[in-house]
Amino acid sequence: MTARGAAGRCPSSTWLGPRLLLVCLLVSRSIAKEVSEHCSHMIGNGHLQVLQQLIDSQMETSCQISFEFVDQEQVDDHVCYLKKAFFLVKEIIEDTMRFKDNTPNANATERLQELSLRLKSCFTVDYEEQNKACVRTFRETPLQLLEKIKNVFNETKNLLEKDWNTFSKNCNNSFAKCSSPGHETLPRGSSDPQISGFVFHLLVPGIILVLLAVGGLLFYRWKRRSHRESQTLDSCVGRPEGSPLTQDEDRQVELPV
Structure with missing residues (x-):
């Protein structure tokens, strides 16, 4: 084969790269189009x-x-x-x-x-x-x-x-x-019903205990106040005759008119 003849023929590998690239582009475009229509x-x-x-x-x-x-x-x-x-x-x-x-x-x-x-x-x-x-x-x-x-x-x-x-x-x-x-x-504004039920059963006894404690405290204070008032009344009623107040009253009675 002459040099000219050799120069006039291109090796197959020269065209292989561009052809493969073109084929890959065509295939990828067809796949993308197919996926597009598919979805x-x-x-x-x-x-x-x-x-x-x-x-x-x-x-x-x-x-x-x-x-x-x-x-x-x-x-x-x-x-x-x-x-x-x-x-x-x-x-x-x-x-x-x-x-x-x-x-x-x-x-x-x-x-x-x-x-x-x-x-x-x-x-x-x-x-x-x-x-x-x-x-x-x-x-x-x-x-x-x-x-x-x-x-x-x-x-x-x-x-x-x-x-x-x-x-x-x-x-x-x-x-x-x-x-x-x-x-x-x-x-x-929403909760699990099981959680709500658990909270309900937990809070109700606690509220009852608090109310009982507050009620007991109020009753104790009222009882104590009543006891103090009773003691004060007894001390006024049962005051002895020789107290200063009685003596002053006696003196007022003995003053000449």
Whole structure:
């Protein structure tokens, strides 16, 4: 091969780098587009209808159930609130929402579980699963719980349709505020019924003892005052005739007119 011929042929390795880079860019763009479409349209109106059917099929009752959920008063950022609420909703659907097998409600719950598993790829995790910052225990009726879950899915759907990448936001700073001093675990004006009952049983005997002590003290003071007044009256009535007062009175009587 002549020098000219050798110069006219480019080694295959010369084109390998740019071609690989171009292929990687095309693949990454296609993957990003696929993920974008995947997250943006993952929650459909059918899923919201399933949740509404679950709500409509529940018996109205005053009975309450306990579950852990995000304390919205402590999370200022709405995206961060939904981000943490999603993982808690996933746990509630798996552990709390129990229906008889092969019933419409059980099938609806399985469909929501599958949706939660697929949605997980659209969220980045900024905290450990054991981290309970910004989380407190709620006691609500099943209807209230299902309404809360439906709101989370509905708001998540709206945000994903606007920006599929919205839940990649780093929320560590927002969640760290919940762990700082000064934040209350329970909202003001509410408390756990068990704690309230314990405080009630603890305070009532103490109040009774205080009232008995105050009543005994008042009775003692009244008794002592009555005793003193009785002694004073007896001393005035039983004063001897030779006292100075009696002598002065005798002298006044003996004065000539």
